[in-house]
Amino acid sequence: MTDREAEFVEFVRSRGPVLRRTAFLLCGDWHRAEDLVQTALLKLFRAWSRIRATEAVDAYARTTLVRTVMDDSRLLRYRRERVSDSLPETVVPAEDTDATLDARRVLAMLPPRQRAVIVLRYWEDLPIDEVARILGCSDGTVKSQAAKGLATLRKLLTSRPQLLALEALR
Amino acid sequence: MTRNDILWREPDPVEPAEIRRLLDDALGPEPAMRMDPDALLQRALRRERRIRIASMSGAVAAVATVTLGLALVTSSPALEDGPATPSRLVPGASVEQEPSSSSPPSTSTPSPSGGHSKHQVRTTPHVSRTYAVSPPPSRDERPRSVQRVPDIDEQPIEQPPMAP
Numbered sequence: 621m622t623d624r625e626a627e628f629v630e631f632v633r634s635r636g637p638v639l640r641r642t643a644f645l646l647c648g649d650w651h652r653a654e655d656l657v658q659t660a661l662l663k664l665f666r667a668w669s670r671i672r673a674t675e676a677v678d679a680y681a682r683t684t685l686v687r688t689v690m691d692d693s694r695l696l697r698y699r700r701e702r703v704s705d706s707l708p709e710t711v712v713p714a715e716d717t718d719a720t721l722d723a724r725r726v727l728a729m730l731p732p733r734q735r736a737v738i739v740l741r742y743w744e745d746l747p748i749d750e751v752a753r754i755l756g757c758s759d760g761t762v763k764s765q766a767a768k769g770l771a772t773l774r775k776l777l778t779s780r781p782q783l784l785a786l787e788a789l790r
Numbered sequence: 791m792t793r794n795d796i797l798w799r800e801p802d803p804v805e806p807a808e809i810r811r812l813l814d815d816a817l818g819p820e821p822a823m824r825m826d827p828d829a830l831l832q833r834a835l836r837r838e839r840r841i842r843i844a845s846m847s848g849a850v851a852a853v854a855t856v857t858l859g860l861a862l863v864t865s866s867p868a869l870e871d872g873p874a875t876p877s878r879l880v881p882g883a884s885v886e887q888e889p890s891s892s893s894p895p896s897t898s899t900p901s902p903s904g905g906h907s908k909h910q911v912r913t914t915p916h917v918s919r920t921y922a923v924s925p926p927p928s929r930d931e932r933p934r935s936v937q938r939v940p941d942i943d944e945q946p947i948e949q950p951p952m953a954p
Contacts, residue, residue, distance in 0.1 A: 625831055632827035640823065645813055650821050658830060665834035666841070723816035742809040773812070 624668055631677060632661055639685055645739045646689040648728050656692060660685040682744070683754045686736055690755075693732040726776040734769035741766055 621629075636657060643653035643660075663684050664677070671680045727735060733755065740751045741762070752762045 625835075628834070629827045629831050632825070632830055636825055636827070637820075637823055640825075641817060641820070645816060654823070654825055658825060658833075661830060662834050662837055665831075666838060719815045720818040723812050724818075727813075727816050738809065739813065742806050743813045770809070773809075 624672070627672065628661075628665055628668055631681075635678065635681065636661070639681060642682070642739065642744065643685055643689060645727065645743055646686065646732075646736055647693065648724060652692075656688050657685060659692075660688045663688070679750075686740065686754050687756075690732055690736065722777065726773055729776055730769055730772055734765050734772065737762055737765040738769045738773070 639657045639660070640650075640653050643656045644650055647653055647656065660681065664671075664681050667680065668677075671677050727738075730738065736755060737751060740746050740754060741748070746754070748759050748762050752759045755762065757765075
């Protein structure tokens, strides 16, 4: 195993769970989050030598992951339903609380870009310019998307019956 | 009423810590990770090898295409020396035709008016027979005679008399 490969394996071991959490907050599905993290890491490996020299592996991995999730969310509408002869695995334990379910539902109702801004800004604690760089937009767009996302969250969480009705419609 | 209801009922701007707590709630209990770093590395290596082969194949195909194209262009008959035959010309191009020098002047009896008279009838090139009709004879010379002017490479063929 070369140095590059050893470093890559070590990075996957140490940062894989963190990236998967971010991917889950962006997409809302643990299975899909893991697939997206693997896709992003495969892309990362191709550029490993280049980004290792600049010591920006973490930022590069995060950027790749967010863009992979955004691309996938654009394609998802074409393959949302799949025919299968097996029941899906139950990965989330049954002890989900109301707070967890509510939080997931309201996050799922946010548009992908607003959701990405909220996650990157408040979960990853990234500054506005870094979020703008990752999403490929201006600082002003990040601010407006964050404000809209927060307003949507507030509205959804203060009207729970309507929230459940909306969820049933989806 | 859950904790989130309390958090978001207030009209004031929310604190980042509160949003973070909401996102933490959304995560919930985390399932075990199925991703195997070694398997992922093997997948990455295979993918890299496939991409390298594909790019090399593309480069080879591009070089082969350019070489073939150059070979076709340089060996094009339009660029060769020599006169262009009609088969090489572009359809619709005008061709200046020179008068045929292979056929010698006719040795047949010229008509009295000299050269081709207005009574001379020329058929299509495929038939390639020229008939010279003598001028109107006098009444005692009937029936009219038709003189045929054969080509040089043509055997004389007896022709039926033409209608007056």
